[in-house]
Structure formats: structure tokens, C-alpha cells
């Protein structure tokens with residue numbers, strides 16, 4: 354666990370170096386050395402400072418509240434887990450397109466705000482609700498989400514996320530559209546072309562709602 358944390362911390366600092374090369378200079382490096390041994394749930398002086406930097410530079414996903422203090426908590430973990438290859442704005446753009454698909458296919462409207470009903474974030478396997486790993490089928494889920502009114506959509510950092518996936522990467526928008534379907538209350542569809550079909554291959558792109566997906570929502574909300 355300690356090893357895992359120092360790995361994630363390293364990832365976060367790489368992001369700070371790359372995106373904000375001048376910022377790191379004003380962080381006191383001696384205070385950061387304490388942090389290498391801290392695991393999730395642990396406390397170390399300097400964590401509060403790291404949180405504030407991550408917040409200032411946009412690493413906290415929308416809907417995830419920043420909790421100040423020197424504890425390595427859930428919110429800090431999600432901030433450390435912005436997937437490589439994406440900027441925060443890049444991730445936001447994909448999420449906005451996925452929401453637009455559902456907005457275009459229903460009477461619902463979605464707006465972005467700091468007190469939202471839907472939270473999207475990237476996490477590693479054990480992150481406080483359900484693990485992504487399914488021991489029965491021995492598979493790692495790409496992501497998980499929940500039926501209403503639990504608006505959490507969590508993506509698995511084990512995978513490499515992309516907007517233009519190779520055969521080893523996962524299309525972020527395709528998975529987000531599917532997961533948002535559950536957030537809105539839809540169950541799986543047996544129709545292979547449907548967004549709500551439970552399986553999708555690595556590298557595959559399936560972003561557009563089908564009539565079955567739209568009809569499912571229509572039947573559920575009776576509009």
C-alpha cells in the first residue's frame with residue numbers, strides 16, 4: 354500500500370512538472386518527503402498543501418468536494434487519478450459529449466455545477482465503494498456506476514483511456530455513455546448494438562444511443 358501511494362504521488366508530481374513547471378518550485382520539497390510513506394487514510398503534514406495545489410490547477414473532478422486537512426482521503430485519491438494522456442479539460446469535454454447524447458435522446462437537461470447529482474472520477478481498484486475486479490468472472494470492469502439516486506460514475510485507472518483508442522485502449526466516451534445510462538436508471542439491454550449492451554471490446558467505439566436505449570428511458574420515466 355505504501356508503494357502504491359508513492360507511485361500515485363509520483364504520477365501527480367509528473368503532472369505538476371509537465372503542466373505547471375513553475376509551480377513546483379514554490380512547494381517545499383522537504384515537506385513532500387514525508388508523504389512518500391503515507392497510505393490512503395493516513396495523515397502527514399504537507400498533504401493539505403498538495404490538495405490545495407491540485408485543486409488550484411483543476412485536478413479535482415467535478416462533483417468531488419475538496420476536504421482540506423492533512424489526511425490522505427478519498428477526494429485526494431480521485432484528484433491524483435486524472436488519467437494519463439488527458440488534461441482535465443479533455444476529460445470534461447468527453448463527459449459533456451456523453452451527457453449531450455442522453456440530453457439529445459430524452460427530455461432531460463444537464464448542467465455543470467459544484468453541487469451536482471452526478472460525480473465522475475477515476476479510481477484504482479479498491480476505492481471505498483465496490484472494487485472493479487469481479488472475482489467470479491475474473492475480469493476488471495472498465496468502470497462502474499449505480500442506479501438512481503447514486504450519481505457516481507467511476508472509471509478504472511488500470512485501463513488506458515482514450516478518445517481515439519488503439520486495440521489496447523478504452524474509448525472513454527463509449528464507456529461513459531453506457532455508465533450514465535445506469536445513472537439514469539437503465540438496466541442492460543440484450544441488443545448488441547445498444548449502448549446498454551453489457552460488453553464492449555477494447556478499442557471499440559460505440560457512442561450513439563439507439564432507439565432501444567431511448568425507448569428504455571421513455572418507458573421508465575413515462576414521457
Ligand SMILES: *[C@@H]1O[C@H](CO)[C@@H](O)[C@H](O)[C@H]1NC(C)=O
Pocket residue numbers: 561
Ligand atoms: C453518431 O452520431 C453522430 C452525430 O449525430 C454522427 O455524426 C455519427 O455518424 C454517428 N456514428 C455512428 C457510428 O452512427
